[in-house]
Amino acid sequence: MKDNRISFWTSQKGEEIRKLGREVQLLVLYLMSSPFANNIKIYYLPIKTVMNETGIPAKSIKTALKKLNKIAFCSYDFITEYVWVHQWNVTSLRN
Numbered sequence: 001m002k003d004n005r006i007s008f009w010t011s012q013k014g015e016e017i018r019k020l021g022r023e024v025q026l027l028v029l030y031l032m033s034s035p036f037a038n039n040i041k042i043y044y045l046p047i048k049t050v051m052n053e054t055g056i057p058a059k060s061i062k063t064a065l066k067k068l069n070k071i072a073f074c075s076y077d078f079i080t081e082y083v084w085v086h087q088w089n090v091t092s093l094r095n
Contacts, residue, residue, distance in 0.1 A: 013071070013073070013087060016071050017068075017071070017073065020064070020067045020068075020071075021064075023056050023060050023061075023064055024064045024067055024068065026054055026056060027050070027054065027056065027061065027064045027065070027068070028068065028073065030050065030053065030054050031045075031068075031074060031083065031085050032085065034053075036049075037085070041084060041085045041086070042082060042083070042084045042085075043082065043083060044080075044081060044082055045076075045081060045082070045083045046081045047061050047062065047081065062078070065083075072086055072087070073085070073086060073087045074086055074087070
């Protein structure tokens with residue numbers, strides 16, 4: 001059986017994320033471990049909060065969220081500042 005911790009980095013989705021750059025990778029890890037995260041995978045997440053907690057500039061966060069939307073990792077509503085993380089856990093990143 002494959003170790004799920006490793007599959008995050010080596011799965012097809014993990015490789016797609018890695019190709020998007022380090023800030024996108026950091027944002028993915030933040031989205032999966034955010035103190036605002038919950039079991040329904042939809043939560044309020046202001047850009048300013050992400051900036052403060054990750055050190056990623058606002059413009060880069062917005063760009064990263066758009067890239068993650070294109071690969072169906074998450075959807076972010078820039079008006080309400082809610083995120084829906086489609087690919088939630090390490091096991092869901094396997095393929």
